[in-house]
Structures are given as C-alpha cells and as structure tokens.
Amino acid sequence: MSQPRRISLVLRGEVIEDELTTFGGRRGEFTFKCPNAAAYLDRLALSGPSAMADLYRLSFDDILNYLARLGEHLTLETNPYLRDAFEVACATSGLTESILRRQYQKVPEMLSPEIVRDIAERLIGVQYLEGWVAQPLRPSSAIRVKVRAFGARCVHIIAGNVPGISVLTMLWNAITRSDALVKTPSNDPMTAVALARTMAETAPDHPLTRHFSAGYWKGGDDRVERWLYDPKRIEKIVAWGGFNSIKHVTQYLQPGLDLVTLDPKHSATIIGSEAFVDEAALRSVAYRLALDFGALNQEACFNARVIYVVSGTDVDGLAKANRLGRMAFEALQVLPPHLSTPHKSFPAELKTEIDNLRFVEEEFCVFGGRGNEGAVIVSQTDLPVDFNRILSGRVANIVPIDDVQTALRSVNAYTQTIGVYPESLKTDIRDRLALQGAQRIVSLGGATMMAMGTPQDGIEPLRRICKWIVEEDVPSDLFKEPTESR
Numbered sequence: 001m002s003q004p005r006r007i008s009l010v011l012r013g014e015v016i017e018d019e020l021t022t023f024g025g026r027r028g029e030f031t032f033k034c035p036n037a038a039a040y041l042d043r044l045a046l047s048g049p050s051a052m053a054d055l056y057r058l059s060f061d062d063i064l065n066y067l068a069r070l071g072e073h074l075t076l077e078t079n080p081y082l083r084d085a086f087e088v089a090c091a092t093s094g095l096t097e098s099i100l101r102r103q104y105q106k107v108p109e110m111l112s113p114e115i116v117r118d119i120a121e122r123l124i125g126v127q128y129l130e131g132w133v134a135q136p137l138r139p140s141s142a143i144r145v146k147v148r149a150f151g152a153r154c155v156h157i158i159a160g161n162v163p164g165i166s167v168l169t170m171l172w173n174a175i176t177r178s179d180a181l182v183k184t185p186s187n188d189p190m191t192a193v194a195l196a197r198t199m200a201e202t203a204p205d206h207p208l209t210r211h212f213s214a215g216y217w218k219g220g221d222d223r224v225e226r227w228l229y230d231p232k233r234i235e236k237i238v239a240w241g242g243f244n245s246i247k248h249v250t251q252y253l254q255p256g257l258d259l260v261t262l263d264p265k266h267s268a269t270i271i272g273s274e275a276f277v278d279e280a281a282l283r284s285v286a287y288r289l290a291l292d293f294g295a296l297n298q299e300a301c302f303n304a305r306v307i308y309v310v311s312g313t314d315v316d317g318l319a320k321a322n323r324l325g326r327m328a329f330e331a332l333q334v335l336p337p338h339l340s341t342p343h344k345s346f347p348a349e350l351k352t353e354i355d356n357l358r359f360v361e362e363e364f365c366v367f368g369g370r371g372n373e374g375a376v377i378v379s380q381t382d383l384p385v386d387f388n389r390i391l392s393g394r395v396a397n398i399v400p401i402d403d404v405q406t407a408l409r410s411v412n413a414y415t416q417t418i419g420v421y422p423e424s425l426k427t428d429i430r431d432r433l434a435l436q437g438a439q440r441i442v443s444l445g446g447a448t449m450m451a452m453g454t455p456q457d458g459i460e461p462l463r464r465i466c467k468w469i470v471e472e473d474v475p476s477d478l479f480k481e482p483t484e485s486r
Contacts, residue, residue, distance in 0.1 A: 071107070073201075317402070416457060
C-alpha cells in the first residue's frame with residue numbers, strides 16, 4: 001500500500017471519484033484519496049423529506065428480499081469492493097487478518113430474512129413499519145389513536161473497530177425506511193463504501209439504494225458539518241464516538257435535530273467465589289475469561305478490561321487470584337485465530353506501564369506482556385491499576401476482592417457489559433448493576449457473543465432513528481356547540 005488507495009464517495013447510487021483529497025489512516029500505515037466532501041455539499045443531504053416517499057411504496061417483504069439478494073453479492077470471495085475493504089482494514093484496523101476475514105465472511109448472514117425480520121419485530125414491531133396501528137385506550141376514551149413509525153434523514157458517524165458496524169448501519173437504514181449518509185471512520189474508511197457500491201451495481205434504481213450514501217471526510221471539517229448538521233437537511237445524527245467527537249457534534253444541536261449517541265464504554269467482569277470450588281470450575285472460568293477480554297483482540301466496547309474476583313485479599317485469596325491470572329493468560333494464548341491473535345500494533349504507552357509494574361512485585365503480578373502476546377495483571381490489593389482506562393491489546397487486570405459489593409460500587413454510566421460467573425450471582429446482582437449504570441449483563445464468556453436485535457448502550461437505537469407519528473380520530477359529537485339556555 002505504498003501508493004495512496006483511492007476510495008469513492010457514493011451518493012444515493014452514484015459513484016463519485018473526482019475532487020480527490022489525501023488523508024491518512026488511523027494507525028498511520030497508509031494514506032488514501034477520496035473525493036472532497038465539501039465540493040458536493042448540495043448533494044450530501046436529501047433534497048427534501050418528501051423525497052423519501054418512494055421508500056413507502058415498498059412492503060416489508062420487499063425490504064427483506066432486497067437485503068437477501070444483496071447478501072448474496074457480499075461474499076468476500078467474489079465481491080471486489082469487499083475484498084478491497086478487507087485489504088484496507090488489514091492495514092488500518094486493530095484486528096488482524098484472520099479475525100477480519102471471519103468478520104467479513106459473516107456479512108451475508110447478517111442480512112438473512114430471518115435475522116432481519118427478528119430485529120425489526122423485536123426492536124420496533126413490523127406492523128408499525130407497515131402502517132398505522134390502533135392503540136389500546138381506556139374504554140371511556142372517545143378519541144381513537146393510531147401510531148406509525150417513519151424513517152428519518154440521518155447522518156451516521158460510525159466507528160471502525162469492527163466492520164460489522166457498517167453492515168448494521170445499512171441494515172438499520174433499510175428496516176426504518178430512512179435516508180442515510182454514512183461518514184466512514186479512518187480505521188475503516190471503505191467497508192460502508194463497499195456496501196454502497198455493491199448496492200449501486202446490483203440494484204441501481206431501487207429505493208433502498210437511492211437512500212444510502214457513504215464517504216469520508218475528516219471529523220471536525222467545519223465546511224461540511226456546519227452546512228450538513230441543520231434540521232433543514234437532516235433530522236438525526238447517529239454517532240459512535242469518543243468524548244471529544246461527541247462533544248464536537250453537540251455544538252450543532254438545535255430544535256429539530258436529534259443526536260443518538262453510541263459512545264465508547266468500558267466493560268468489566270465479576271467472578272464469584274464459586275470459581276474456586278474445584279479444578280474443573282477454575283479451568284472453565286479461566287477459558288471463558290480469556291474469551292471475554294481476548295476475542296476481537298479487545299477492540300470492542302464489550303470486551304472485559306477489569307475483572308473483579310471474589311477470592312479474598314488474604315494470602316490464600318491472592319494465591320487463588322494469581323492462579324486464575326496465570327490460567328487465563330495461558331488460555332488466551334490458545335484461542336483460535338479467527339477470534340484472537342497477538343495484537344499487530346500493541347500500544348507503546350501500555351507496554352511501558354506494564355513494564356513498570358514488574359518493579360513493584362509486591363503490588364502486582366504480571367503474566368505475559370513481554371511483547372504483543374497480551375497480558376494478565378493481577379493486583380495484589382483490591383484496587384485496579386491506575387491506567388485501567390487504556391487497557392487494550394488483550395490485556396486484563398484481575399482485582400481480588402473480599403465482597404462483591406466492592407465490584408458493584410465500581411460500575412457507573414460508562415460501563416457497558418458486565419460478564420458474571422456463576423449464573424446465580426448474575427441473577428442476584430443484575431438489578432443493582434442496572435441501577436449503577438451497567439447496560440448489558442451477560443454470562444461469563446459471552447461478552448463478545450452479542451445477540452443482534454437487542455437494546456444497546458441503554459437505549460433502543462432503532463426506535464430512536466424512527467419518527468413516531470400519531471393520528472387521532474376525534475368523534476364529531478365532541479365538537480357540538482353548547483346549546484344556549486333560555
């Protein structure tokens with residue numbers, strides 16, 4: 001990739017490759033050229049909301065059929081645009097080639113009719129997407145109410161840690177019959193574009209193709225964003241981003257412009273004393289723990305970072321925690337390569353922090369971390385490492401505790417997923433975790449097996465993307481003029 005890679009701008013089925021500007025990838029390994037979005041301001045947004053009417057001539061079955069046919073063309077082996085996206089991601093992503101290959105191979109499955117219908121039914125209700133639905137009211141109410149879910153003109157500022165986010169965004173747009181402009185990220189600038197190009201090539205005149213656009217501009221480009229983020233042009237901004245990028249977007253908010261945020265979270269683990277009842281239990285816990293912080297190379301928000309273990313903090317308790325740490329590190333090293341590999345770009349700052357811990361053995365026990373193989377840091381007190389916010393590259397911090405309440409107090413609104421062992425403990429603490437701020441509570445080992453079609457980050461993004469419109473039928477006898485008494 002010594003020469004800059006050319007990446008198209010695709011606007012509602014039209015592939016644009018002019019007005020090229022050079023940008024750098026997230027990790028600095030390569031550069032790419034793409035059209036200057038500022039040169040196409042008058043075409044980035046839909047001409048007007050009524051231009052979405054063609055989407056409402058589609059039935060939900062039409063949408064399912066379109067996505068199923070599209071999925072047939074989105075195989076890594078046969079689709080040149082997806083292969084290009086895969087090659088680019090191999091240079092820009094924190095995921096290695098074997099993990100990325102598996103992620104791209106799963107794309108057609110995400111668009112199967114069974115999965116799409118299940119997502120739409122559970123998160124919105126297909127009847128609300130298809131027409132006006134009468135609402136149950138108290139019998140004495142004379143007014144009759146109907147509700148329908150309509151799509152919106154949206155800008156999606158997506159994350160690039162896994163390529164499935166691009167697919168999910170396109171899927172959300174189709175289900176809700178919305179109009180999407182996807183701003184691609186610098187660590188995955190091409191997957192959404194590959195989807196849009198495939199759509200344009202296989203069904204150029206289809207309404208779903210005509211309402212999906214994708215391209216790159218540098219985040220914070222005021223020429224593009226000040227013009228675009230206006231309720232005259234869009235109604236929703238769906239943003240996956242860090243604190244600074246979300247804070248930047250908020251400056252454009254005003255009445256008529258809704259921000260739906262899927263901001264980065266930090267996930268954790270709580271393991272009860274039952275992990276140490278026998279050797280078989282401990283070995284199972286160690287493997288499941290390795291899955292939670294090692295799968296997807298710890299690039300996702302739902303990967304575990306800090307692991308609270310009710311082992312006790314006395315000498316015996318620390319020995320238990322250290323043994324679990326060693327076993328989890330060993331399990332990490334043998335995870336299958338389509339799930340986890342040594343990180344190709346291990347953070348230098350984190351490596352320095354890990355190396356410094358080796359000089360304070362009375363406070364931390366470190367397994368691994370010599371190269372890019374990952375590491376398990378076992379605190380020798382009930383406190384996590386002070387750099388726990390930057391744990392990445394398959395590095396976990398086990399924290400021994402005497403009581404599960406210590407772990408519960410650590411949970412806050414920045415916590416997304418909590419893996420819990422055993423199941424009985426999960427049942428006992430799930431309400432408290434939810435009140436503290438946790439947004440997903442899962443069996444240990446299942447953190448990266450996120451089911452499609454569920455709420456995310458404490459909200460229901462699909463419902464938020466929709467505009468919920470109300471129709472009220474008021475009986476004419478409620479308008480009778482009062483009779484003047486004589």
